[in-house]
Amino acid sequence: MIFGNPGITYAATVEVEAESAILVDAETGKILFEKEADLTLPPASMTKMMTEYLVLEAIEEGEISWDTTTQISDYPYSISADPSFSGVGLTQNQDYTVRELYEAMAINSDNATTIALAELIAGSEGAFVKMMNKKAAELGLPDYQFVNSTGLSNSNLGENYPEGTEPNANNLLSARSAALLAYHLVNDYPEALEITSITTTEFDGQQIRNWNWMLPNMPGYLADYGYEGMDGLKTGWTDLAGYCFTGTAERDGQRFISVVMKTNSEEARFQETRKLLDYGFKQFEQKELFPAGYQIEGESEVPVAKGKEGTVEIEAAEDLTTPVKNGQEDMYEVKYNISKEHLDKDGNLTAPIKKGEKIGTVELVYNGEDNYKNLVTGKTQKTAVDLVTTSAVEKSNWFMLMVGGVGNFFSDIFTSAMDMVKGWF
Structure with a gap:
């Protein structure tokens, strides 16, 4: 039965100043808003969500643990030592735990620690890229191309671009694919949010800061961008990608995932995300209908x-x-x-x-x-x-089934006889 007037339409919507955007209910996967969500664009450091997923999967499967240690090879060290990448600054011949490297990647978006984790899991970044693309297919991402673990352009990596990829290639994702990757990350490994929600932490004797300005309790002027319930997920920026952000927030048991790609500025990616999340929390409510x-x-x-x-x-x-x-x-x-x-x-x-x-x-x-x-x-x-x-129904006993069968037999004979008699007239 339908109640009310199904012909009524509701004008409440949202205008998002981003080249591509999407808003999704994180529990049901219901898409609540989308704008050019199938455009494939460079995701920049939002690429790291796939690296995070594969690290957490490796931990779940017992291949590594949070306490597993590794040292830094020449390739990630060269990235860390390059001031243009403004990383956390890694030291060779020093043991780093998986947790230390993961926190630097997920909180500070560090590129060198991301590469170090990729090498630890797969032996080389080239082999890790194959894992990334395979996992993307398994997760059903509709539009993707992974060429490295970080989201940098391969041209930034010089001679270190991953084997099997092109020297000038870029990672590519649509907003729909980024949202689906985030959906699997927060549902399959909700512990990821325990780390992405950290505003600042210590790494190798220095303080590192989260690039997600929308986290509550961010220090200084960044606190003005704080958003109730925000606890992730990943920012991104390169010259080619522009400013992008995959965000997620939960209030009263209701979680949304938003993606904005190619916004005009660092501030805009958060302002447009706020619009999307406000639309979700103000216009939609998880309801028991029946x-x-x-x-x-x-x-x-x-x-x-x-x-x-x-x-x-x-x-x-x-x-x-x-x-x-x-x-x-x-x-x-x-x-x-x-x-x-x-x-x-x-x-x-x-x-x-x-x-x-x-x-x-x-x-x-x-x-x-x-x-x-x-x-x-x-x-x-x-x-x-x-x-x-709502209840059980026992099988009738053999006598009643036989009586019913006999009754049906004579009923069929009577019906056939009546049909034949009718045919005489």
Whole structure:
């Protein structure tokens, strides 16, 4: 049943001054806003989100630990020693833990520590780049090209550009792909946010600062940019990429992921991110539209064959929830999708049936004019829970089945006879 007037439209939207942008609900993957989200652009240091993912995966799989130590080879040392890259300043012949290197990468966006981690995991940055592209395919990123672990242009790396890539190549991502990468990072490894939310920390005797000005409690004038609930994720800048930012914030259990690419300035990437996140938190709310146990009026019973009861009731096993835009709550209904494998040729369930047995899904249907798509599937947003039986139905005993069969037999003979008699006249 549809409640309210599905013809109503709501003008509340957001204007974002970025070449490409997207806003996504981090739990459901529901896309709430997008602007040229499929343009492939250089992501600069937002590339490091993939490096972070692969480091955390290696830790999860036991290949390395936070306490694993490594030393700095000539290649990352040369990057660290180059003042144009303004890194943390690494020392050779010194042991660094994975955690130290990861924090420098995720907090301060350091390039040399990123390369050191890539070499630790894969042996070389070239081999690591292959891992990056393979993981991008596994995660379903629609638009990507990884040519190094840092987001720098390969031309900045001189003779050290990764084997298997071109000397002038650049990493490429669309805003949609950057958002999907962030979606997997925060959902698969939420511990990443424990580090990306750090404003300042110590590294090898010096203080390093986060480039994400929107973190609450940033020091000095940067505190003016603070945003409630912000805890990540990654800034980026190169001459070619311009200023970009993948942000994420959580309030009252609701998390959004935003991406802006090619904004006009360092300040603008945060100002435009604020617009997107404000739009999310002010216009959308995670709502329970239909409770667990909900039944569609007039469709709550399904016929049962060979059972002691002739029907069984069905209901939603869980709540149906989704981020709902202000004023659109009445634009949703539900429908049953009963699995064909559970039905006989006459459309009946067959006894015996267990209580709580899944026989299909209850799907949430949006009847408004907005076209909400899902970040992961690329298709229209689909929210569904199990459709289950409310009680058990035992199989009828052999005598009753036989009586029913005999009855059906004579009923069929009688029907055939009547049809034949009718044919005489």
